[in-house]
Amino acid sequence: MDNSHLAGNDDYIEGEERFSQIPCSTLEPMDGTCHIILAQGEGALAVLDLAKKTSSDFWQKTHLAYVPDNIEPNRTSQLQDLNPRWFYEWPTLDAALPHVREIFANSKQGSRLYVTGTHSFIGIIFQQAHNAGIDPYEALAERRGPKTRRIQCVHCKGFMDNVATQPVTCSHCGVLLLVRGHYSRRLAAYQGVCINAEDTSEIPETKELFS
Amino acid sequence: MKNIVGNKINAIVESITPVTESIKRFKFIPEDGGEMPVFAGGAHIVVEMPDGDIIRRNPYSLMGNIDDRSSYSISVLQVKEGRGGSNYMHNNVKEGDKLTISYPVNLFALGWKAHKHLLIAGGIGITPIISQAQTLMQRMLPFEMHYIARSEEKAAYLNELSQLYGKRFHFHVRNKNSRWSVDPLLLNQPVGTHVYACGPEKLMNNVVDTCTQAGWDKSTVHIERFLAPASGKPYTIELKESQKHITVRKNQSMLEAIEQAGVNPPYLCRGGACGQCETQVVSFSGTLSHHDHFLSDEEKASGKKIMPCVSRVEGDNPHIVLER
Numbered sequence: 001m002d003n004s005h006l007a008g009n010d011d012y013i014e015g016e017e018r019f020s021q022i023p024c025s026t027l028e029p030m031d032g033t034c035h036i037i038l039a040q041g042e043g044a045l046a047v048l049d050l051a052k053k054t055s056s057d058f059w060q061k062t063h064l065a066y067v068p069d070n071i072e073p074n075r076t077s078q079l080q081d082l083n084p085r086w087f088y089e090w091p092t093l094d095a096a097l098p099h100v101r102e103i104f105a106n107s108k109q110g111s112r113l114y115v116t117g118t119h120s121f122i123g124i125i126f127q128q129a130h131n132a133g134i135d136p137y138e139a140l141a142e143r144r145g146p147k148t149r150r151i152q153c154v155h156c157k158g159f160m161d162n163v164a165t166q167p168v169t170c171s172h173c174g175v176l177l178l179v180r181g182h183y184s185r186r187l188a189a190y191q192g193v194c195i196n197a198e199d200t201s202e203i204p205e206t207k208e209l210f211s
Numbered sequence: 212m213k214n215i216v217g218n219k220i221n222a223i224v225e226s227i228t229p230v231t232e233s234i235k236r237f238k239f240i241p242e243d244g245g246e247m248p249v250f251a252g253g254a255h256i257v258v259e260m261p262d263g264d265i266i267r268r269n270p271y272s273l274m275g276n277i278d279d280r281s282s283y284s285i286s287v288l289q290v291k292e293g294r295g296g297s298n299y300m301h302n303n304v305k306e307g308d309k310l311t312i313s314y315p316v317n318l319f320a321l322g323w324k325a326h327k328h329l330l331i332a333g334g335i336g337i338t339p340i341i342s343q344a345q346t347l348m349q350r351m352l353p354f355e356m357h358y359i360a361r362s363e364e365k366a367a368y369l370n371e372l373s374q375l376y377g378k379r380f381h382f383h384v385r386n387k388n389s390r391w392s393v394d395p396l397l398l399n400q401p402v403g404t405h406v407y408a409c410g411p412e413k414l415m416n417n418v419v420d421t422c423t424q425a426g427w428d429k430s431t432v433h434i435e436r437f438l439a440p441a442s443g444k445p446y447t448i449e450l451k452e453s454q455k456h457i458t459v460r461k462n463q464s465m466l467e468a469i470e471q472a473g474v475n476p477p478y479l480c481r482g483g484a485c486g487q488c489e490t491q492v493v494s495f496s497g498t499l500s501h502h503d504h505f506l507s508d509e510e511k512a513s514g515k516k517i518m519p520c521v522s523r524v525e526g527d528n529p530h531i532v533l534e535r
Contacts (some may be wrong), residue, residue: 032397032426109400110425133403137428197375 002174024143032112035062042116042144044075104132113139120150123188152189246280251321252346259311269296276349288335294462320434326403334412409435437482441465446529465519483521486512491534497526
């Protein structure tokens with residue numbers, strides 16, 4: 001199969017960090033009047049690591065929310081042991097979102113945001129934070145868990161979560177999509193574009209790139 | 212494209228209106244009858260005042276109607292014991308006079324990502340806040356305006372602002388008998404708030420300190436500092452590249468003395484904030500008296516850089532050699 005038309009298109013190359021992506025680093029305590037920490041799945045471990053670097057009064061002004069997402073082992077009791085002023089647990093991101101919006105809406109300027117979990121989780125929380133007026137400068141993110149991507153098909157506008165392969169078939173319209181490095185913070189998704197529009201019989205090899 | 216920084220406008224003083232006992236409003240129209248350049252809330256111009264053998268250049272915030280391109284308006288507080296610029300505006304400038312003004316420069320622009328704008332003005336610091344409020348009102352963006360003055364009589368435009376902005380407008384008297392504090396206000400803002408402060412040094416430092424302690428990101432705290440250049444004992448400068456030896460007088464800034472000698476360094480704010488006139492120091496005797504807010508503490512301590520718009524040389528045998 002001839003992939004020469006993709007040569008020079010670094011969207012096709014794995015692992016690149018793009019400017020439009022949310023910069024992920026390591027959670028560090030920031031100066032702030034209030035801390036909002038949201039952890040999904042394995043992100044709980046990032047919170048426990050953060051706790052090794054915090055002063056005791058840090059947790060007195062902290063909202064800590066845990067979204068286990070059925071990921072074992074459950075870390076609820078370990079997180080509760082940190083004694084945050086407010087502790088919440090919601091089973092999934094969808095269950096958490098209305099509460100997260102509520103917390104953001106009631107926060108004062110000077111609050112700091114910490115988000116950890118899969119890239120999809122981080123992206124959607126940052127999208128909500130942006131809508132609430134929280135600037136990326138006031139937030140830190142740490143990715144924990146698989147590198148799967150949330151993508152939007154640019155043709156039918158459908159979203160797919162946990163995409164691990166390149167290319168991927170759109171679960172909404174069936175088009176074979178190239179997962180681009182182009183990330184939209186507004187949509188909290190990578191852009192998926194038809195990979196074989198000229199000749200649909202051309203099927204590039206499927207590789208597991210995001211796992 | 213032509214760089215507009217440094218471009219000048221020949222203007223006529225169309226009218227002078229007393230606002231309070233010590234504040235006058237000056238309205239400028241372009242000499243050629245055309246339109247003034249567009250400006251946005253927070254912008255200022257530099258007014259050139261030929262005063263004897265020197266040209267004074269003072270920055271003043273534009274506070275006229277942002278939609279009206281036929282004229283610019285500024286408000287000038289007379290500082291009797293000041294260096295002379297405001298006295299010149301109050302005593303020497305008459306209606307019909309021709310003055311040279313700069314293109315507008317904005318070092319106090321609104322942050323468009325903000326979800327709420329909190330405007331804080333102390334005294335004459337109200338002038339850039341007025342044009343910001345106009346901009347916000349025009350775009351129907353949420354804002355709250357706080358105006359602090361020693362008394363109602365000293366507060367320029369108090370009635371107009373109160374009528375224009377109604378519930379968005381708050382006036383606070385701050386004097387010996389009434390200590391209004393900005394802190395509770397700053398500690399109770401919703402996320403996404405940007406703060407803008409212009410006024411006395413103490414008020415602005417208060418805003419910066421409280422916001423920093425409360426964890427506001429730097430990008431959300433906007434401060435307009437117009438420092439008047441410090442006065443002091445005369446001293447001498449050697450300009451190495453231009454091969455000139457000049458004296459800086461008591462009420463003159465280093466930048467003004469350099470300009471008087473025919474050398475024209477770039478500048479924007481003339482108040483120690485923007486960094487445009489930053490100059491390399493070759494050597495000096497005496498001590499460098501840094502008054503700007505631009506150089507870092509390390510840079511100031513290094514003795515290698517100076518902002519000639521506000522800083523001076525003091526001490527014994529004060530002398531400085533500059534890379535200009």
